[in-house]
Amino acid sequence: AQSVTQLDSQVPVFEEAPVELRCNYSSSVSVYLFWYVQYPNQGLQLLLKYLSGSTLVKGINGFEAEFNKSQTSFHLRKPSVHISDTAEYFCAVTSPGIWNQNAGGTSYGKLTFGQGTILTVHP
Amino acid sequence: DGGITQSPKYLFRKEGQNVTLSCEQNLNHDAMYWYRQDPGQGLRLIYYSQIVNDFQKGDIAEGYSVSREKKESFPLTVTSAQKNPTAFYLCASSIARTGTGRPEAFFGQGTRLTVV
Numbered sequence: 001a002q003s004v005t006q007l008d009s010q011v012p013v014f015e016e017a018p019v020e021l022r023c024n025y026s027s028s029v030s031v032y033l034f035w036y037v038q039y040p041n042q043g044l045q046l047l048l049k050y051l052s053g054s055t056l057v058k059g060i061n062g063f064e065a066e067f068n069k070s071q072t073s074f075h076l077r078k079p080s081v082h083i084s085d086t087a088e089y090f091c092a093v094t095s096p097g098i099w100n101q102n103a104g105g106t107s108y109g110k111l112t113f114g115q116g117t118i119l120t121v122h123p
Numbered sequence: 124d125g126g127i128t129q130s131p132k133y134l135f136r137k138e139g140q141n142v143t144l145s146c147e148q149n150l151n152h153d154a155m156y157w158y159r160q161d162p163g164q165g166l167r168l169i170y171y172s173q174i175v176n177d178f179q180k181g182d183i184a185e186g187y188s189v190s191r192e193k194k195e196s197f198p199l200t201v202t203s204a205q206k207n208p209t210a211f212y213l214c215a216s217s218i219a220r221t222g223t224g225r226p227e228a229f230f231g232q233g234t235r236l237t238v239v
Contacts, residue, residue, distance in 0.1 A: 009163065032226050043127075043213055043230035044166075051226070090165065094226055110156065110181070111215075111228050115165040 002027040002093050006114035013081055014122050021076040021117045023091030033074040034092040034111070035065055044090060050074065061085070086121045090114055125150045129214050129231035136208075136238050144199045144234045146214035153219035155197035156228060159183060160211040169212075172197055173219045201236065208238045 007022040025031060032051050036044040048059025055067040065076045074091060095109035127148045136142045148155065154173045158166040168181030172191040186205025191197055197216075201208045212235075215228040 006165075034227055036230075041211075041233070041235070043129075043232045044215075044228075045230070046227050049227055096226075110168060110171050111217075112168075113158075113166040115163060 002031065002095065002112045004091050004093050004112055004114035006091055006117050008117050009115065010118045010120065012120045012122060015083055016080050018079050019077065019081050019119065021089050021119065023074045023076065023114060025072050025074065025091070025093045027093060027095070029095050031093045032096060033067060035059065035063070035074070035076045036090045036092060038088045038090065047076070081119070081121045083121050083123060085119060088116045088118050090116050127214060127216055127229055127231035129234050132232065132234060134234055134236045136236070138238055139203045141203060142201050142236065144201070144212055144236070146197045146199065146231060147195055148216045149195060150216055150229060151194070152216035152229075153194070154217045155191070156215040157187070157189065157197070157199045158213045158215065160213060166213065169199065208236060211235050
């Protein structure tokens with residue numbers, strides 16, 4: 001089974017300051033990791049993903065995240081935030097592939113999400 | 124434009140009534156998902172389907188039902204057996220088969236269900 005823990009439920013920060021949103025995961029197999037952003041009353045939008053390769057992943061809107069296998073972490077960072085970054089952020093994990101008998105092939109696993117971190121950027 | 128359409132955006136129902144939430148995608152994705160979102164609890168998986176005519180229960184399936192008769196559609200019925208149905212419901216889809224480098228899910232805009 002997989003699980004995701006987002007260590008902070010709320011993060012207040014001033015505009016132009018750096019921010020880090022923390023995410024730890026638990027899995028007995030290798031994983032793919034994601035960060036999503038959600039603005040009020042909207043769906044989720046993918047910020048970035050880690051599949052393999054370089055542990056530093058760059059995403060949209062100036063965000064980046066670093067995969068740390070030994071610490072089972074995938075923290076999201078931005079060097080200078082804007083008011084428009086105010087939103088809820090979700091870390092998610094899935095497995096690279098599981099056998100799907102009905103589909104007759106290997107499928108990506110389902111996404112498991114953390115509880116979310118509300119980032120509030122103050123002027 | 125390709126995407127996922129959830130309808131309606133807001134839905135009000137009386138307690139004890141069944142209600143069906145619509146989810147349609149034109150991304151040619153095999154997998155579709157329903158999540159429930161409550162404040163402070165993240166997204167919890169209700170049901171998912173990785174192929175037409177097949178679906179599996181997620182973590183909180185009790186009181187919900189789904190069907191997957193077409194690749195494009197994955198409607199969710201909230202039944203009267205669901206104890207606390209008021210929530211924000213999100214539908215998502217993804218490419219199911221591995222090797223594509225695209226395991227991420229794409230989300231609809233959500234349906235906010237209020238039961239009074």
